[in-house]
Every structure is written in structure tokens, then in C-alpha cells.
Amino acid sequence: xxxxxxxxxxxxxxxxxxxxxxxxxxxxxxxxxxxxxxxxxxxxxxxxxxxxxxxxxxxxxxxxxxxxxxxxxxxxxxxxxxxxxxxxxxxxxxxxxxxxxxxxxxxxxxxxxxxxxxxxxxxxxxxxxxxxxxxxxxxxxxxxxxxxxxxxxxxxxxxxxxxxxxxxxxxxxxxxxxxxxxxxxxxxxxxxxxxxxxxxxxxxxxxxxxxxxxxxxxxxxxxxxxxxxxxxxxxxxxxxxxxxxxxxxxxxxxxxxxxxxxxxxxxxxxxxxxxxxxxxxxxxxxxxxxxxxxxxxxxxxxxxxxxxxxxxxxxxxxxxxxxxxxxxxxxxxxxxxxxxxxxxxxxxxxxxxxxxxxxxxxxxxxxxxxxxxxxxxxxxxxxxxxxxxxxxxxxxxx
Amino acid sequence: xxxxxxxxxxxxxxxxxxxxxxxxxxxxxxxxxxxxxxxxxxxxxxxxxxxxxxxxxxxxxxxxxxxxxxxxxxxxxxxxxxxxxxxxxxxxxxxxxxxxxxxxxxxxxxxxxxxxxxxxxxxxxxxxxxxxxxxxxxxxxxxxxxxxxxxxxxxxxxxxxxxxxxxxxxxxxxxxxxxxxxxxxxxxxxxxxxxxxxxxxxxxxxxxxxxxxxxxxxxxxxxxxxxxxxxxxxxxxxxxxxxxxxxxxxxxxxxxxxxxxxxxxxxxxxxxxxxxxxxxxxxxxxxxxxxxxxxxxxxxxxxxxxxxxxxxxxxxxxxxxxxxxxxxxxxxxxxxxxxxxxxxxxxxxxxxxxxxxxxxxxxxxxxxxxxxxxxxxxxxxxxxxxxxxxxxxxxxxxxxx
Numbered sequence: 191x192x193x194x195x196x197x198x199x200x201x202x203x204x205x206x207x208x209x210x211x212x213x214x215x216x217x218x219x220x221x222x223x224x225x226x227x228x229x230x231x232x233x234x235x236x237x238x239x240x241x242x243x244x245x246x247x248x249x250x251x252x253x254x255x256x257x258x259x260x261x262x263x264x265x266x267x268x269x270x271x272x273x274x275x276x277x278x279x280x281x282x283x284x285x286x287x288x289x290x291x292x293x294x295x296x297x298x299x300x301x302x303x304x305x306x307x308x309x310x311x312x313x314x315x316x317x318x319x320x321x322x323x324x325x326x327x328x329x330x331x332x333x334x335x336x337x338x339x340x341x342x343x344x345x346x347x348x349x350x351x352x353x354x355x356x357x358x359x360x361x362x363x364x365x366x367x368x369x370x371x372x373x374x375x376x377x378x379x380x381x382x383x384x385x386x387x388x389x390x391x392x393x394x395x396x397x398x399x400x401x402x403x404x405x406x407x408x409x410x411x412x413x414x415x416x417x418x419x420x421x422x423x424x425x426x427x428x429x430x431x432x433x434x435x436x437x438x439x440x441x442x443x444x445x446x447x448x449x450x451x452x453x454x455x456x457x458x459x460x461x462x463x464x465x466x467x468x469x470x471x472x473x474x475x476x477x478x479x480x481x482x483x484x485x486x487x488x489x490x491x492x493x494x495x496x497x498x499x500x501x502x503x504x505x506x507x508x509x510x511x512x513x514x515x516x517x518x519x520x521x522x523x524x525x526x527x528x529x530x531x532x533x534x535x536x537x538x539x540x541x542x543x544x545x546x547x548x549x550x551x552x553x554x555x556x557x558x559x560x561x562x563x564x565x566x567x568x569x570x571x572x573x574x575x576x577x578x579x580x581x582x583x584x585x586x587x588x
Numbered sequence: 589x590x591x592x593x594x595x596x597x598x599x600x601x602x603x604x605x606x607x608x609x610x611x612x613x614x615x616x617x618x619x620x621x622x623x624x625x626x627x628x629x630x631x632x633x634x635x636x637x638x639x640x641x642x643x644x645x646x647x648x649x650x651x652x653x654x655x656x657x658x659x660x661x662x663x664x665x666x667x668x669x670x671x672x673x674x675x676x677x678x679x680x681x682x683x684x685x686x687x688x689x690x691x692x693x694x695x696x697x698x699x700x701x702x703x704x705x706x707x708x709x710x711x712x713x714x715x716x717x718x719x720x721x722x723x724x725x726x727x728x729x730x731x732x733x734x735x736x737x738x739x740x741x742x743x744x745x746x747x748x749x750x751x752x753x754x755x756x757x758x759x760x761x762x763x764x765x766x767x768x769x770x771x772x773x774x775x776x777x778x779x780x781x782x783x784x785x786x787x788x789x790x791x792x793x794x795x796x797x798x799x800x801x802x803x804x805x806x807x808x809x810x811x812x813x814x815x816x817x818x819x820x821x822x823x824x825x826x827x828x829x830x831x832x833x834x835x836x837x838x839x840x841x842x843x844x845x846x847x848x849x850x851x852x853x854x855x856x857x858x859x860x861x862x863x864x865x866x867x868x869x870x871x872x873x874x875x876x877x878x879x880x881x882x883x884x885x886x887x888x889x890x891x892x893x894x895x896x897x898x899x900x901x902x903x904x905x906x907x908x909x910x911x912x913x914x915x916x917x918x919x920x921x922x923x924x925x926x927x928x929x930x931x932x933x934x935x936x937x938x939x940x941x942x943x944x945x946x947x948x949x950x951x952x953x954x955x956x957x958x959x960x961x962x963x964x965x966x967x968x969x970x971x972x973x974x975x976x977x978x979x980x981x982x983x984x985x986x987x988x989x
Contacts, residue, residue, distance in 0.1 A: 439609065527946055530962055542608040546966040549609070552901035553965055560943055 191581060192225040194305040194322060196296060196315035198261050206419060207502040208261040208335050211368070211392050212311055216250065218393075218574030224581075225249045227303050229296055229318070231257035253303075255295045257281065259288055259314055262341065262419065264452075265348075286350060293317035300325050307581050311335060313351055316358030329363040329584035331577075333390075337375055340497040343422045356380050363584050366390050366577065368500040369521020375499075388580050391525045393570045394505035400562070405487045411444045412548050415488035415512065417481065417503055418495075420451035425494035425517065425534050430457055432492070434464045435541035440548055448473040448484050485510035489554065490547045494534045495520050504529065508565040513547050513557045515540065525568065528561040590768075590815060591824045591864040591872070592855055593782065595731070595754065596831035598636075598660040599697055600628060600667055601936035603957050607970045615978055618928065618971045623957065625671045632672040635835035640678040642834075642845060646852050647687045654852040655687045655863045658831070659731045662695030662711075662718050663934065676722060683723040689865035690719050692727035692750070698933040699736055699897060702884075703911040705744065711930065712748065728752065729866040733935050735784065735828075735887035736894065739880065742773030742781065750779060752870045754828065756887040757783035761879060768822025772875040780870045781879060784828040784887060788814065793829040797842040808847055812854035812861075819860055824869055828887075889944070897938040902965040907938055909972055916983025925982055932968075932975065940964035 197212040216226060232254035258271060258281040268285035272278045282288030296318030300308075309331045310319035316332060323330040338351045359365055359380050365387045367373040373387045407413065414436070418424040426447060433445040447457065447470060454472070461470040476484060485491060491507035491514050498520035505522065507514050508529070516523050517534035530543045547554055605620040646654045660679070668675045682688045694700060695715040700708040712730070719725050729752035730745045737755035745753050757767030767783040791811070795801045803810070815825055830837065838844040855861050864872065888896040898904055910932055917929045941961045958964040 435610075527960065528943075528962075531959070538608065538610065542610065542970075543966065545609045546969070550902075550905075550965070550969050552905040553962060553969075556900050556902045556943060556965075557962060560946075 191307070191578070191585070192227070192305040193219070193581065194227050194229070194300060194303055194308045194328075196229050196308075196310045196318045196322075198230060198311060206262055207392070207500060208312060210395075210502050210506075211335060211500075214393055214395050214570040215573055215577065217395070218570030219577060220249050221571070222574055222578060223249065224574075224578065225251075227251045227253060227299075227305060229253045229255060229299055231255055231259040231292060253299050255292055255299070257288060257292045257295075259285075259292055261312060261314065262336075267452075289314050289317065293321060297321040297325060306585055307331060309333060309577070309581075310358070313338070313355045313358070316354055320358060320361050323361070329587075330361065331364050331366060331580060331584070332358055332362040333366045333368075334359075334372055334376060334499070335368050336499045337372070337379070339375060339379055340372075340499050341421075341423055343496050345422070362386075364388060364580055366580060368392055369524055371519070371521045371524065372499040388576065390573045390576045390580075391521065391568075392500045392502050392505070393568045393573050394502065394509055394565055396509065396566060396569055400509070400511060403483065403486050405483075407444065408487065411442045412440075412489040413487050414443060414445045414490045414492060414544055414548075415448065415484055415507075416446065416492055416494075417448040417476075417484060417507075418493065420447065420449050420454045420457055422453060423496055423498070424449075424451075425496045426451075426453055426457050427460065428494040428534055428537055428540065429492060430460050430464065430466075430470060431537045432494070432540040432544060433461070433470055434466055435537065436544050436548075437466055437469055439541075439545055443469065443548065445470045446473055446484065446488075447471070448476050448481070450475045481506070482510055485512040488512040490515060490544050492540065492544065493517060493520065493522075494532070494540060496534050498522070505565050505568060508561040511558045511562055513554050514561065515543050515547070526561070526564060528557055528564045530557075589823055590818045590858075590861050591869060592815060592861065593657070593824055593826045593864055593866060593869055594655075595657040595659065595691065595826070595828045595866065596833075597731075597829065598658055598664050598831045600624070600631065600661075600664045601697065601934045602663055602667070602931045603627070604937065604967055604971060607967050607974070609970050612970055612974045613977055615974060618975070619931070620957075624667060628667050628671040631832060631836050632668075632675050634840070635832050636668075636672070636675045637678060638840070638845065639831065639834040639848070640675070640682060642848055644678075644682055644685070646849070647682075647685050650852055650856065652685065652687045653856060653863060655689070655865050655868075657689040657691055657729075657865045658682075659691040659693050660719075661693060661697040662715050663697060663931065665718060665722060680723060683725055687865075689729070689867055690723055690725045690727050691729050691731045691754070691866065692716050692719065693731050694733050696930040696934055697733050697936070698930070699733055699894070699907075699935050700911075700933060701732065701736065701741055701744070702894075703907070704914055707911075707914060708744075709748065729754065729782075729870070734897070736884055737881055737886070738884050739774045739882060742779060742881075743776055746773070746776050746779040752780050752782060752866050754782050754784070754826075754866070755881065756885050756892055757786055757826070758885045758892045760892070761881055761885060765877070765879075766822050768818050768825055769876040770824065770869060770873045771877055771879040774878055774880045780875050782824070782826050782866055782869060784826050786887070788825060789827045789829050792827070792847075793833045793837065796833075796838045796844060796847070805843070806847065808850035808854040811847075811851060812857065815855055816858045816861060819858075823873055824864070895944060896942050897935055900941070900943050900961075902943075902961070903938045903941045906941065906965060906968050906972065909969075909976075913976060913979050916979045920979065920982035922982050925979060928975065929979070932972065937964070937968055941968070 265285045282291045300322035308322050311333045416429045420426045461467045485507045491512040493516045495517045501520040501522035514529040532539045603620045694711040730750040731754040735756045767785045771781040941964045943961050
């Protein structure tokens with residue numbers, strides 16, 4: 191079976207869960223003998239050597255399209271990123287021009303390649319998928335990792351993006367949603383019938399083993415970690431409000447905000463306004479190694495997302511033995527038990543749980559041990575198998 | 589001769605209110621009165637009242653040949669007095685038939701024996717008083733919370749004057765022996781041991797409605813046949829189970845009440861069978877051998893040990909902390925404080941923190957008011973920390989005096 195996949199760059203270059211998920215799934219599929227032609231946007235100024243080493247398996251063929259696209263990008267962010275490029279004129283002048291340029295290039299690849307099925311990840315690749323399907327008359331699978339409604343929290347939805355998503359979903363033969371949470375969104379807001387959507391939960395790569403590290407900061411302070419894009423979707427504002435409440439009860443705690451995003455200035459100002467600027471540290475965007483170290487350092491990893499289709503970071507935190515609090519408005523809360531769950535808006539409860547984790551050592555320990563054991567079983571074999579089932583069903587239908 | 593000995597456990601814990609860290613020091617109420625009332629009322633209508641009616645009717649119809657025993661915790665009785673006094677009246681009516689025996693246990697449904705023998709003794713005495721007060725009955729047989737048992741407990745209970753004690757017929761203790769005889773606790777003379785026949789008990793308590801069970805559906809004639817088969821290999825079948833089996837764990841529409849209604853006449857069809865209470869069994873049968881229980885055994889889970897309450901670090905910490913407060917709580921001589929402390933010892937609080945079965949959506953979840961064992965621990969520890977402040981204050985005042 192051969193899959194033409196329109197995906198995204200892999201860690202350590204990726205900026206979030208989408209890249210991690212694409213990488214994990216590709217590896218899982220390849221292990222099961224699925225041939226993959228992997229098409230990805232490729233930025234000339236980035237160093238891709240590591241990535242090529244990561245996927246040097248024989249049944250994966252890489253096709254690169256020179257493009258400035260990155261997942262989760264907004265129009266403004268695209269413009270900004272263009273200014274930094276050495277030769278900006280080779281890319282489209284707006285995000286949507288660039289998506290179109292990518293789509294045309296992808297169509298060419300589809301013409302040349304031999305495959306049985308098309309698998310696309312999130313809206314920027316949907317156009318490419320539809321064209322490939324038209325050209326070769328092969329079934330199309332759309333993998334929804336996030337919708338425009340998640341990214342914007344339902345406010346100021348970009349009509350162009352929403353329309354492209356909706357169009358793609360209706361053209362597709364099958365939709366894979368990363369959670370029931372996302373499946374419901376797709377049904378409710380995009381008018382897709384339930385039977386057309388298969389839920390395939392994400393997993394975590396468990397190839398590196400846990401090792402203990404000592405951190406200087408831990409001699410004086412306990413650490414509560416936020417890790418993710420600092421955008422409305424991830425609820426960083428709830429994190430700072432909770433920080434304020436926790437600090438009223440507990441003295442030696444530092445709150446680390448790792449990541450970048452459009453809400454960063456607001457969050458920095460908010461921390462200052464609440465009088466906790468010295469307790470909230472901004473770590474910026476972290477490389478994969480530093481991400482792992484951040485989890486290891488953390489006494490609590492909090493993910494107060496407003497709308498989280500999955501939330502792979504929770505699994506990575508568990509793998510690194512950080513006790514986890516996730517919002518109930520997340521896909522990951524459907525699959526893990528050994529974590530604490532809160533409604534994202536319930537700052538009191540979030541603070542209650544952070545303080546409890548900081549104070550009650552047996553809670554931390556029991557949670558960490560059981561979570562590690564739990565997450566070990568959540569490897570990419572299962573999602574890969576479920577995808578193969580979807581492929582087979584569509585191919586047999588002809 | 590096969591004597592069937594039924595003993596039903598009647599218990600409802602004092603469930604806790606969700607208590608946040610921000611309430612520590614405010615001394616707000618700990619117990620979820622609203623939920624406790626709702627559950628008592630629900631169980632009253634689904635189980636206690638209809639089952640009591642059936643039992644009473646069976647006693648009358650068989651001219652007193654049908655007999656049962658109950659063990660009712662002090663805290664369920666308290667809650668019934670408050671929210672469903674008609675159930676107390678109904679139990680009184682049963683006790684008045686003379687065909688019902690009542691057992692003693694710890695008033696607050698605790699495993700205090702493991703932490704403080706003084707406290708254990710006080711709780712048993714409180715229970716004894718409560719039974720006397722409500723039913724004018726003096727229990728002679730003891731059952732410990734969750735059937736937690738070992739040689740040492742038997743010896744302690746014998747010294748308290750009990751003639752019999754109840755334990756789980758655990759395979760690893762019995763080995764080749766049968767639970768269908770009376771035994772003697774190791775080294776003791778004046779107390780006999782009744783062992784639960786867990787296979788036949790669980791056929792009713794756990795498997796009755798289970799469609800995948802090869803004996804499904806379980807009928808009274810079939811069950812009576814299994815009981816009668818014991819003739820020749822034993823003289824007593826101890827069927828011990830939660831009373832809530834009837835109508836609450838096994839639902840009426842699955843036929844559990846019909847089963848109960850027909851069982852006595854089916855069992856009595858065999859002329860060698862009868863029903864007896866634990867005290868009658870102790871008078872009627874000799875102990876066939878001495879049994880050695882060096883380690884704690886309970887009736888919970890496959891392990892039949894203490895791991896349902898003390899299996900993880902959260903449980904160990906929580907229970908250790910509550911018993912550490914004993915000196916200051918008792919020094920206070922404050923009845924309300926002591927009562928609250930005892931209600932925080934109820935074994936269910938620790939059972940809710942169990943992570944053993946959390947992985948596989950087990951039946952245990954049905955009885956757990958929390959979403960997760962971690963939530964149970966957080967609520968409990970927040971309450972305990974609030975209580976500690978209160979106890980230390982009241983306890984100290986007393987020392988100064």
C-alpha cells in the first residue's frame with residue numbers, strides 16, 4: 191500500500207503538536223510496511239539535515255517543496271516571517287498566495303507519483319489533497335489536528351481558512367479526527383456526518399529513555415510549567431491568573447512560560463500588573479531537548495487550553511515524569527486517566543490542584559508513577575493500525 | 589445436614605464535600621449532607637425497604653425457619669435515623685421476630701485496629717451501645733470492617749467477650765480445607781471462626797446479572813441444588829454479602845427480588861437443610877480445626893489483602909496522618925471533634941483513593957463519588973489539614989487547663 195502524504199516538518203524543527211504527530215504517525219506506518227511519499231514544505235534557510243536522518247527508512251520517500259509555510263501560521267505571522275527570508279520574492283506575497291503556490295507544486299508531485307491513497311494534515315494541505323484526488327482519482331483522507339475554531343477560540347474566525355476546511359471535509363472520502371472532542375466540532379461546525387469521521391487518538395514516541403537530571407533552580411523553588419504557543423487557544427491567561435492565586439498560598443514557586451505567540455506581550459504585562467513579574471519566567475521557544483528538560487524540571491505541568499483538539503504535550507510531560515493537569519476541553523483528557531482534569535475557565539480549581547500537587551508529595555509521586563506506566567502503552571502502533579484500517583476500507587470500496 | 593447462614597452488611601459512608609485548599613483554616617463543613625441524604629433515600633427505596641419486607645414475609649411464611657443476620661454500621665444507622673427513619677422501624681420489626689441476629693463491628697466502619705487498639709475498642713463499644721439502644725439486642729459475634737482479620741484480631745476480640753468472629757474464606761489460608769465448617773482461631777479456646785463461602789456468596793452478589801456467566805440466569809432451584817450438594821462435605825454455608833446486593837447492585841428488573849423470595853422454600857425442600865444465624869451455628873457445631881491467619885486478610889478484590897485501602901502512597905499517607913491526630917483529638921474532650929475525626933476514618937475514604945483498578949473501568953467505579961483517586965486524595969487531605977488546625981487548637985486548650 192502506498193500513501194501520498196501531505197505533511198509537515200518534524201521535530202526538532204516543528205513548532206508544535208502537528209509536526210510531532212506527523213513524525214510519530216509516519217514512523218508507525220512505515221514500521222508496518224506502508225510505503226509513504228511524504229510531501230512537505232521546505233524552507234531553504236532551515237537546517238533539515240537532522241530531519242532527513244530521522245526518516246531515512248527505505249519505504250519513505252521525501253518530496254520537498256520550497257515554501258515558507260509553517261503550521262499554525264496566521265496571515266500576519268506569515269508577512270513577518272517573509273521579511274526575515276533571504277530571498278522573499280520566491281514565496282507568495284500573502285499567506286493565501288503561498289498556500290496556493292504550494293498547492294500547485296503539490297499537484298505536480300501527485301502527477302508524477304504512484305500511490306493508492308492520499309492523506310493530508312490540516313487546512314494548508316487540503317487544497318493539495320483535493321487536486322491530487324482529482325488528478326489521479328484516488329481516495330482522500332483528511333486528518334484534522336485542529337480546526338480554525340480551535341485556533342481562534344471561536345472569535346474572529348478567518349473565513350478563507352474556514353471555507354477551505356469545510357470544502358476539504360466535504361470533498362474527502364474520510365476524515366480522521368484526533369479526538370471525540372474534535373469529531374464533535376467537525377460535526378457541529380462543518381456539517382459532516384458522524385459516520386464519515388474516524389477518531390484516531392495521538393500517541394507518543396517512547397524511544398528515548400528517562401534519566402534524572404538535577405537543576406539549580408530546584409534547590410530553592412518549585413516549578414509550575416506552561417508549555418505551548420502563547421495564544422488564546424492555549425489559555426496562558428488562565429495560567430497567570432492561577433499563578434497569582436497559588437502565590438498567595440505558597441512562597442517558593444516559579445511559573446515558567448515556555449513558547450511564543452501573539453499573546454506574549456499581554457501575558458508579560460498581566461504578570462506585572464498582578465505583581466508577580468518576578469515569579470513568572472518567560473523561556474521563549476524551546477528546542478526539543480530543552481522541552482524535555484523543562485518537563486523534568488516541573489513539579490506541575492499545566493495545560494489550561496480553551497480548546498485543545500488533542501494536546502500531545504500532556505503525553506510528553508507524562509513521559510518525562512511531570513505531574514499533569516489538563517483542561518477537560520481537550521482531546522488528550524479522553525485517553526489518559528493518570529492526570530488531573532479541570533475546566534479551563536475554573537481558575538480556582540486549577541489553583542487548588544496546583545497547590546495540592548506542590549504540597550502533597552504522595553499525590554505527585556503516585557500520579558507520576560502511574561502516568562509513566564500509562565503513557566508507555568500509548569505508542570504510535572495503535573494510531574498507525576487505525577489509519578491502515580481506514581486506508582484499506584477506502585481502497586477496497588474502490 | 590447443611591445449614592445456610594446469611595449475613596448482610598448494611599453500610600453507607602459519610603461522603604465528603606469537595607473541599608479546596610482555599611478553605612483550609614475556615615473550618616467549613618466536611619460532609620456532603622445533600623449527597624448523603626439523596627443516596628440514603630435512593631437506597632432506601634431501591635433496597636432497604638423492599639428487601640426488609642421480603643425478609644419479614646419469608647420469616648413469617650416459613651414460621652421462623654428462615655433466619656438471617658445483619659451487621660449495620662453506626663454511621664449508616666445515624667444516617668437512616670436522620671433521613672429515612674422508616675428503615676430503622678422496619679429493622680426493629682425484623683429484630684423483634686427473634687429470627688434475626690445482629691453483629692457488632694466498628695461504629696464508623698474503620699480499620700482502626702491497625703493503628704490504635706484503644707480507638708478500635710471504643711468504636712466497637714459505641715456500636716454495641718447503638719445496637720442496644722435501637723434494637724435492644726446484645727451482639728455476641730463480631731465482624732471487622734471489610735472482614736479484615738488475622739490471629740491477633742481474633743485474640744483481641746475474644747478478650748472483648750465475643751463468641752464468634754467472621755472472616756473471608758480465602759483460598760491461600762484454607763488451601764485444601766473447606767470453608768463449610770466452623771474453625772478455631774489459632775491458639776484460642778473461647779471463640780469460633782465463621783468463614784465466608786466466597787464462591788456461593790459472589791454468585792449472588794457479583795455474578796447474578798452477568799450475562800456472560802455460564803450459569804446465567806441464576807434461578808432459586810439451581811442455587812438450592814448447589815447448596816444441597818454440600819451435604820456430606822460440610823455443615824454450614826456462610827453467605828456473606830452487602831445488603832445493597834438486593835435492588836441496588838443487582839437490580840429489581842434483573843429478578844433479584846424474585847430470586848430471594850423463592851430461595852428459602854427451594855433450600856428447605858431438601859429435608860436436611862435449614863437456616864441458622866452465626867450464634868446458633870456456634871452453639872450447634874464444633875470447630876473442626878485450628879486456622880492460622882498470620883497476615884491480614886480481607887474480603888476485597890482478588891488479592892484479599894489490605895491493598896484496596898493501603899495499596900499506594902496517597903492512601904498510606906492519608907491514613908497515617910489521620911491517626912496521628914488521636915492524642916490531640918482525645919485531649920480536647922470535645923464530642924463533636926472526636927465524632928468528626930472518627931467519620932474521617934471510615935475506610936471508604938481510602939478506598940476511593942485506590943489506583944489498582946483505575947486502569948480498567950471496573951465495577952468499583954460505580955460506588956466512587958470521585959472522578960479519580962487523585963481527586964479523592966486532594967479533597968481528603970484538604971479536609972484533614974483543616975481538621976488538624978482545629979484539633980490542635982482544641983487539644984492545646986485542654987492541655988493548658
